[in-house]
Each structure stands twice: as C-alpha cells, then as structure tokens.
Amino acid sequence: MLENSSQPMNKGTIICVDDERNILLSLHDSLSQIATGYAIELAESGVAALSIITELSQNQIEVPLIICDRAMPEMDGATLLTQLHQQFPKTPKILIAELAEISHAIQASDRTHLYRYITKPWDETDFSLTVREALRSYEQAKQIAAQNQTLKQMHLELQREIANRRRAEALLVYDALHDTLTGLPNRTLLVERIEQAIRTVRYDSTYQFAVLFIDLDRFKIINDSLGHTIGDELLVAISTRFRQCLRNTDIIARLGGDEFAVLLEEIQDTSDAIQIAQRLLESLCTPFNLKGHTVAASASIGVVVGSSSTAYDSAADLLRDADLTMYHAKKTGRAGYALFDRQLHVQTLKLLKIQSDLHQALERQEFILCYQPIVALSTGKLIGFEALVRWHHPQQGLISPGDFIPVAEETGFIIFLGEWVLREACRQMHQWQLQFPLHSPLTISVNISGKQFSQVNFVQQIEQILLETGFDAHLLKLEITESVLMENAQSSTSMLSQLQALGIRLSIDDFGTGYSSLSYLHRLRLDTLKIDRSFVRDVDRSVEQIEIIRTIIALAWNLGMDVVAEGIETKKQLFQLRSLKCEYGQGYLFAKPLDRAAIETLLAQDLPLQYLS
Incomplete structure (x- = not known):
C-alpha cells in the first residue's frame, strides 16, 4: 500500500488499485488535478485494497470511486470489484485493462457492475471526462438518495401526523357522542341510533325496537343533602349496574342530569322491553355504598315500542312519548314503569x-x-x-x-x-x-x-x-x-x-x-x-x-x-x-x-x- 500524499477531504476517498507502482502514481497525479476535494488512497493489490476499505468503513468515510487494474497477481481486478460491489453497490467502478484484455473486461462488466473500462495507456482527456462523470453520477445518486430519505422521513412524519389527527378526530367524535361523567353514549348518539331503528322499521315490517326513558326518583334530595360529588358517584354506579342488565347490542345513554334512556333493538314483542325495565328497577334494590354513605335509589321508567304499527317519524317524537310515559309512571307510584299506549298518545297531543x-x-x-x-x-x-x-x-x-x-x-x-x-x-x-x-x-x-x-x-x-x-x-x-x-x-x-x-x-x-x-x-x-x-x-x-x-x-x-x-x-x-x-x-x-x-x-x-x- 502506498502512502496517500493528499489531505483527507470531506467528499470522500477515491481508491486506486494496481500492482504497478508507476501506474498508481500516474493515477494519483491525474486524479489530483481532476478530483479536487477528494482524498486518494493507493493499493498495490486486492488484499491491500480490501484492508483500506475496511478501515474507511470503520471510520464511516465514503468511497465515491474505485479504479482498479484488471490483471493483478493473487486477486484480479474483476474478482476484487465483484466483492466490493456487495459493500459499495452505489460506488462507480472503473476497470483499467490492456487493449488485448478488452474482451475480458467486457465479459466482467455485468458481473462487476462496471461504470466503465479504460484501456492502457489511457487518453488523459478521456480519463478526465470518465472520472468527472463517474463522480458526478455518484454525487447525483447520493443527492437523490438523500432526497429520497428526506421524502421518506417526511412521508413517515406525515403518516404519523395523519394518524395523530385521526386519533384526535376520533377522540373528538367520541367526546361529542359520549357523556363525560359516566362514559355512556349521550343524547346525540342515542338519537342517531333511534333514527336508524325508525328507518329499519320502514323497510322491514317485522322489525321491532323499544326505548326505555329512565328518571331517578328524588335525585335532587340526594344531591342537595350529600353534595354533588356523591351525586356524581351515584350516577356512575347506577350506569354501571344498568349496563350489566343489558345485551351487548343494546345501548344505554345518559341524557343529562338524572335521566337515562335505553334502546333495545330487535325485540320479539313488548314483553321483552317490560322484562328489561323490571331488571333495571331490580338492579337498584340494593343500596349503594359511596364514601361511607349508604344511598338508596329508585327510578321511574317510561317504555315505548317502535314498530310498523306505531310508525314514528322521528326520534324526537318517540323520546317525547317515552318522557311523558315516564312521568305517568312517576305519578302512579315511583319505582315502577309504564307502557305507552294510544290513549296516552292522545293525552300527549293534548298536553x-x-x-x-x-x-x-x-x-x-x-x-x-x-x-x-x-x-x-x-x-x-x-x-x-x-x-x-x-x-x-x-x-x-x-x-x-x-x-x-x-x-x-x-x-x-x-x-x-x-x-x-x-x-x-x-x-x-x-x-x-x-x-x-x-x-x-x-x-x-x-x-x-x-x-x-x-x-x-x-x-x-x-x-x-x-x-x-x-x-x-x-x-x-x-x-x-x-x-x-x-x-x-x-x-x-x-x-x-x-x-x-x-x-x-x-x-x-x-x-x-x-x-x-x-x-x-x-x-x-x-x-x-x-x-x-x-x-x-x-x-x-x-x-x-x-x-x-x-x-x-x-x-x-x-x-x-x-x-x-x-x-x-x-x-x-x-x-x-x-x-x-x-x-x-x-x-x-x-x-x-x-x-x-x-x-x-x-x-x-x-x-x-x-x-x-
């Protein structure tokens, strides 16, 4: 290996490999004029070249160009370049050969992924153009790779931003459709689901659903006497019990204050809704223990069944009837339920x-x-x-x-x-x-x-x-x-x-x-x-x-x-x-x-x- 007389440069190191010293020196002189800003390493054998490349790799120094003689003892140029291609696939490789060896160089070009081959003795102008183009090609490829990496990073950041925005939007949608205290769906989501059930009835005359409007009895007294913190905890505890009474396909919503509503889809008949209403009332029979306070709770429930015979036009109309039915249940005796009927509907219109x-x-x-x-x-x-x-x-x-x-x-x-x-x-x-x-x-x-x-x-x-x-x-x-x-x-x-x-x-x-x-x-x-x-x-x-x-x-x-x-x-x-x-x-x-x-x-x-x- 010959000493490199050039000072290390930021652009990388060009490696020249030839078993003839005078050719290496000639390459060095030519490259010093052509490839300003690059360091030049000279190796007299393939083994020496591999050693240099190992050192450069360890120091993370780029190799923008490799110039190698074809005919060398121990390891010929084609074999060396084939090995180096695996480590430096983007680096241009120039093979120098005697005119008589051109056919061998051509045969090795595909295997070694040559940038170009040059005959000895070379024409300085041709050599200069070849080296400049090879270095320009390497720099352009490096810039493209850097740009691609930047674009890839930007794409990843964009994907992360899109994912974060989607999560934020999903959270906003969730918050807009759910009660912050209990985590239950709110009135907006319930209305959407009821509207969907009403549309289903229109094209499927056998489909039935029910809405249960629930109002806690004397909740204001609990709130005023024990405080709003206990009142909130009671609402959360009640919502948990209510959820345990329902199927996975049912939806329970908190409408606000001490009012809840349940949507029961695909019921067989009215008795299914009544059974759920009774189950909800029974779930409140056991008092709640809240921060040392034993709190008893009860509720009044209004039940409305949606079917082809009732033919509701909107969720608002159905909830209105369910609300009035609940008040009817409350008037006839708390801790009970009432079923909406046509007579009550007439009374509703009158009211x-x-x-x-x-x-x-x-x-x-x-x-x-x-x-x-x-x-x-x-x-x-x-x-x-x-x-x-x-x-x-x-x-x-x-x-x-x-x-x-x-x-x-x-x-x-x-x-x-x-x-x-x-x-x-x-x-x-x-x-x-x-x-x-x-x-x-x-x-x-x-x-x-x-x-x-x-x-x-x-x-x-x-x-x-x-x-x-x-x-x-x-x-x-x-x-x-x-x-x-x-x-x-x-x-x-x-x-x-x-x-x-x-x-x-x-x-x-x-x-x-x-x-x-x-x-x-x-x-x-x-x-x-x-x-x-x-x-x-x-x-x-x-x-x-x-x-x-x-x-x-x-x-x-x-x-x-x-x-x-x-x-x-x-x-x-x-x-x-x-x-x-x-x-x-x-x-x-x-x-x-x-x-x-x-x-x-x-x-x-x-x-x-x-x-x-």
Missing part, C-alpha cells in the same frame, strides 16, 4: 297543544280570575276570597286548571302565570275596596307554586306588585303547600320572615296531605292552616276523619293559627265543622268560584253566604 298555547294565552288575555268566597262558619259572614285562575281558550273553551297548571309547572310558565295572578288579584281587590268602601276589609288568598317560591327576587316582586296596585299587604294571604316549604327548607325561614315583615299573611295549603312534619310549624311563623277537602269529605260520617280534624284544629289554636276548611259541600259537613270549632271555610255549599260580575253582585248584597246556598 303539547296546551303547552304550545299557554305562552300565547297570557299575551292574548285569555286567563281570567275567579274568586271563591271564604266565610266565617259560625255566622256565614264573608271574610275574603281565594283567587283561582281559569283559562278561556278561543277554540277549546274553558280548560280545567287540572289540565294546564301541571303543564305550566313543568315548563316553568307557572312563574309568569303566577305573577299575573298575584298582580291581577291585588289590583281587583283594591278596585273593589274603592267600589264598596262601606264593606269590611276582605282578604285575598293566592296560591304560590314551588317555582315561584324558589325565585331569588320573589319578595321584591310581591313588594313591587303591592306598590303598583295600592293593595294593603295585611289583606294578602299567600297559600303555600307543605311540600314546597320542605323542599326549600333552608331558604323558607328567611323568605317567610321577609314576607311577614311586609305584613303579608301566610297559609299552609292542603295541610296533612304532604310531609306532615309538625316540627316546621314550630319553626316557621305561619298564620293559617287549611284543612284539605279529602278530610272534610267524610267528616259527617267518619269518626277517624273527625278526630283528624279535631287534632288539626287543636294544633292550630295552640300555635296561634286560624283554620280554614276546604271543600264544604253539605250542611252536615258544615254542622260537624262548627261543632269542632272550625272558624272558617269555603266550598260549594256557600258558593262556587265566581267571576268578577258575580262577586260584585255578592258584595252589593252584603248578606251572610250560608243563606245563599
């Missing part, structure tokens, strides 16, 4: 019509107030009225309060309606005070709903109404049910104190039919107890009812409260209530709820009402 028309009724002044007289039972003297709202529908005529008040409560419209009732009752009473100045002052009793009572500005609202109408606050009685007071137990004391500070009197409506917790009567300063009509109905023939009323009256006296009996319809009931020392009453025996004109006639007569029945 929807009422709900739609309610909001326009106030603007169109379709509501009117009737006034039922309240009298002193011992004399029949008129002492006041209870304001009762009526709805005179332009098409349906007079709609019963039992039909529209629950809808108003459910939709929140009761807040607007209740405010109107309060304002109209106070306005009318003040007008009658001016119209009949000689008549003794009369009270007006107005029913207050739970939603009204829960308003933060409720006291300010009443204060404003009294200011606007000029009505005396001492003559206004607000009737509140036991359940409303107990459901708002924390705020009730403060609210009632503010109302009484204005001079307003407070009455417990339907006493004995709600919570019947006597402790709140001591805690809250109330003015009147109203005995529910269910107790009055049998007071003339039931010893038990007599004793209940006697107890209520005694309780009221001990607490300094008045007593008003509702629903008095017969003289026997009146006489019995008188004997029990009940002070006041109202009912059809004296007068049904009367409109404004009838009340004005009554006030003008100024007679005891017991003689008008």
Whole structure:
C-alpha cells in the first residue's frame, strides 16, 4: 500500500488499485488535478485494497470511486470489484485493462457492475471526462438518495401526523357522542341510533325496537343533602349496574342530569322491553355504598315500542312519548314503569297543544280570575276570597286548571302565570275596596307554586306588585303547600320572615296531605292552616276523619293559627265543622268560584253566604 500524499477531504476517498507502482502514481497525479476535494488512497493489490476499505468503513468515510487494474497477481481486478460491489453497490467502478484484455473486461462488466473500462495507456482527456462523470453520477445518486430519505422521513412524519389527527378526530367524535361523567353514549348518539331503528322499521315490517326513558326518583334530595360529588358517584354506579342488565347490542345513554334512556333493538314483542325495565328497577334494590354513605335509589321508567304499527317519524317524537310515559309512571307510584299506549298518545297531543298555547294565552288575555268566597262558619259572614285562575281558550273553551297548571309547572310558565295572578288579584281587590268602601276589609288568598317560591327576587316582586296596585299587604294571604316549604327548607325561614315583615299573611295549603312534619310549624311563623277537602269529605260520617280534624284544629289554636276548611259541600259537613270549632271555610255549599260580575253582585248584597246556598 502506498502512502496517500493528499489531505483527507470531506467528499470522500477515491481508491486506486494496481500492482504497478508507476501506474498508481500516474493515477494519483491525474486524479489530483481532476478530483479536487477528494482524498486518494493507493493499493498495490486486492488484499491491500480490501484492508483500506475496511478501515474507511470503520471510520464511516465514503468511497465515491474505485479504479482498479484488471490483471493483478493473487486477486484480479474483476474478482476484487465483484466483492466490493456487495459493500459499495452505489460506488462507480472503473476497470483499467490492456487493449488485448478488452474482451475480458467486457465479459466482467455485468458481473462487476462496471461504470466503465479504460484501456492502457489511457487518453488523459478521456480519463478526465470518465472520472468527472463517474463522480458526478455518484454525487447525483447520493443527492437523490438523500432526497429520497428526506421524502421518506417526511412521508413517515406525515403518516404519523395523519394518524395523530385521526386519533384526535376520533377522540373528538367520541367526546361529542359520549357523556363525560359516566362514559355512556349521550343524547346525540342515542338519537342517531333511534333514527336508524325508525328507518329499519320502514323497510322491514317485522322489525321491532323499544326505548326505555329512565328518571331517578328524588335525585335532587340526594344531591342537595350529600353534595354533588356523591351525586356524581351515584350516577356512575347506577350506569354501571344498568349496563350489566343489558345485551351487548343494546345501548344505554345518559341524557343529562338524572335521566337515562335505553334502546333495545330487535325485540320479539313488548314483553321483552317490560322484562328489561323490571331488571333495571331490580338492579337498584340494593343500596349503594359511596364514601361511607349508604344511598338508596329508585327510578321511574317510561317504555315505548317502535314498530310498523306505531310508525314514528322521528326520534324526537318517540323520546317525547317515552318522557311523558315516564312521568305517568312517576305519578302512579315511583319505582315502577309504564307502557305507552294510544290513549296516552292522545293525552300527549293534548298536553303539547296546551303547552304550545299557554305562552300565547297570557299575551292574548285569555286567563281570567275567579274568586271563591271564604266565610266565617259560625255566622256565614264573608271574610275574603281565594283567587283561582281559569283559562278561556278561543277554540277549546274553558280548560280545567287540572289540565294546564301541571303543564305550566313543568315548563316553568307557572312563574309568569303566577305573577299575573298575584298582580291581577291585588289590583281587583283594591278596585273593589274603592267600589264598596262601606264593606269590611276582605282578604285575598293566592296560591304560590314551588317555582315561584324558589325565585331569588320573589319578595321584591310581591313588594313591587303591592306598590303598583295600592293593595294593603295585611289583606294578602299567600297559600303555600307543605311540600314546597320542605323542599326549600333552608331558604323558607328567611323568605317567610321577609314576607311577614311586609305584613303579608301566610297559609299552609292542603295541610296533612304532604310531609306532615309538625316540627316546621314550630319553626316557621305561619298564620293559617287549611284543612284539605279529602278530610272534610267524610267528616259527617267518619269518626277517624273527625278526630283528624279535631287534632288539626287543636294544633292550630295552640300555635296561634286560624283554620280554614276546604271543600264544604253539605250542611252536615258544615254542622260537624262548627261543632269542632272550625272558624272558617269555603266550598260549594256557600258558593262556587265566581267571576268578577258575580262577586260584585255578592258584595252589593252584603248578606251572610250560608243563606245563599
């Protein structure tokens, strides 16, 4: 091996192999002029060349060109180049041969993957062009390889980015279709699946499915008493139990709050849906242990079956019916289920019509107030009225309060309606005070709903109404049910104190039919107890009812409260209530709820009402 006189360069090392020293030196001189920037290594044998290449490989130095003599002892050029090609397949290889050896060079060209062969003695111009082209070819191949590697890396990065984006999009889609708390499908996904089931029914008349609308009973009490953290844990635990009751093909979704819904596909008949509903209810029979709290839970379920006979057009319609069926189950007794039928569908349409028309009724002044007289039972003297709202529908005529008040409560419209009732009752009473100045002052009793009572500005609202109408606050009685007071137990004391500070009197409506917790009567300063009509109905023939009323009256006296009996319809009931020392009453025996004109006639007569029945 000859020493390389050139300094190592960045472009790589050219290897020249020949057993004749003078040819190696000649190659070195020529290459030094042609291949600037390249190092040159000279080897006098194939073995020496392999040793050089091994060293270069270890140092990771590129070999852009190999020039080799064909005829050498021990290892000829063709054999050497064949071996080197396996290690440097991209490196151009030039074989130098005597003119007489050209045929051997040509035969070896395919085997050795020659770039070109050159004859001895070589033409310097031809040699220079060949070397420059070989080096240019190598550099171009290297650039292409580098570009290909860059493109490959870019492609891999692009694929990773696409995969990450797809995962992110899939996560976004999952989050958009699932509840974050329980991990269950949400309303959006459920609606999609129900719509799909509805479409299946259209082309397959034998296909049936069912939707179970589930609402937890008294969940608000659990949330308010134990906190939202326990409430959330309860929802997660309940969703786990519910999933265990279903098939893999069924879907259970959390609709929000304490509402869930189940889609049962490909059921055989209604009994399949009922069986699942019962299984879901039974799963809640075992209490939950949550952070040391033993929590009992129950639910009400509305069941709707989808088939060719029901022919639903949309998931919204089906869920509406399922929701209403659930409320029907809740009204008939919690911890149960109800099955939707055609009669309930008719009721549903009626309720929807009422709900739609309610909001326009106030603007169109379709509501009117009737006034039922309240009298002193011992004399029949008129002492006041209870304001009762009526709805005179332009098409349906007079709609019963039992039909529209629950809808108003459910939709929140009761807040607007209740405010109107309060304002109209106070306005009318003040007008009658001016119209009949000689008549003794009369009270007006107005029913207050739970939603009204829960308003933060409720006291300010009443204060404003009294200011606007000029009505005396001492003559206004607000009737509140036991359940409303107990459901708002924390705020009730403060609210009632503010109302009484204005001079307003407070009455417990339907006493004995709600919570019947006597402790709140001591805690809250109330003015009147109203005995529910269910107790009055049998007071003339039931010893038990007599004793209940006697107890209520005694309780009221001990607490300094008045007593008003509702629903008095017969003289026997009146006489019995008188004997029990009940002070006041109202009912059809004296007068049904009367409109404004009838009340004005009554006030003008100024007679005891017991003689008008």
